[in-house]
Amino acid sequence: MSLVISLHAGQGSTLPKPAVAQAVLVVGKGVEGDRHFGKHPDRAVLITGRASYQLAERAGIRLPLGALGENILSDLDPHLLGPGARLQVGTALLELTTVCTVCSSLSVFDLRLPRVLLGGRGLYARVLQGGVVRVGDAVQVLSAQTA
Numbered sequence: 001m002s003l004v005i006s007l008h009a010g011q012g013s014t015l016p017k018p019a020v021a022q023a024v025l026v027v028g029k030g031v032e033g034d035r036h037f038g039k040h041p042d043r044a045v046l047i048t049g050r051a052s053y054q055l056a057e058r059a060g061i062r063l064p065l066g067a068l069g070e071n072i073l074s075d076l077d078p079h080l081l082g083p084g085a086r087l088q089v090g091t092a093l094l095e096l097t098t099v100c101t102v103c104s105s106l107s108v109f110d111l112r113l114p115r116v117l118l119g120g121r122g123l124y125a126r127v128l129q130g131g132v133v134r135v136g137d138a139v140q141v142l143s144a145q146t147a
Contacts, residue, residue, distance in 0.1 A: 002076035002139040004089065005050060008066040009034040015105060016066030022134045023071060025092040025127045031071045041126050042097040046070045047087075048122035049077035059116045063109055068121055069100075074139045078123040081144055088140040091131030096123045 008017035009031045017034075024032040030044030031037060037044075048070035056063050065073060072089060078096055081087075085096045100121045106113040 002074050002141075004072060004074055004133060004135055004137045004139060006065045006073045007133060007135055008069075008071055008073070011035050013105075015069055015108060016064045017069055017071075019066055022132055024132055025094075025130050027127050027130045030127060034071060043124040044127050045072060045094060045125045046100055046122050047072045047074065047078045047094070047096070047125055048100075049073075049079065050075045051077040051079070052117060052120055052122060055120055056110075056113060056116055059112060061110045061113055061116065063113075067109055068106070068117070070122055072133065072139075076139050076141070079120060081123075081141060083123070085144050086128070086142040087125070088138075088142055090133035090137040091129075092127060092133055093129035093131070093142075094125040095128050096125050098124050100124055 007020050007023045009020050010018040028041045029038040048068050087094045102114045
């Protein structure tokens, strides 16, 4: 069973994104209190797996949690599922949409980081059913992909 390791939301544009104890996810909007709330329904929530942090560590780059701008950090690697997968996280239902691009803002930690994480930063998700997510909640894969 996969679990939520940490949750992050914040209004500022600086990284790392601040940790929160719980996140309220709203259909079509994303995470309440996050700077991306209500801006793009298909990119409402960024889900990152521990594997992304491990990839950086293998390159000698140690990062604080929230450094990748994620909203949800899990021990499940979303890249193994890909777009279309549906996840039950806490009481929220999410559908993975697209791979998150790596932007230059990650260079604040290490100039190599955008290259190291190319294609491996995390996946965006849309909120299909709103709900509350807490650290320690289960992340259940409901379907690997949808039509």
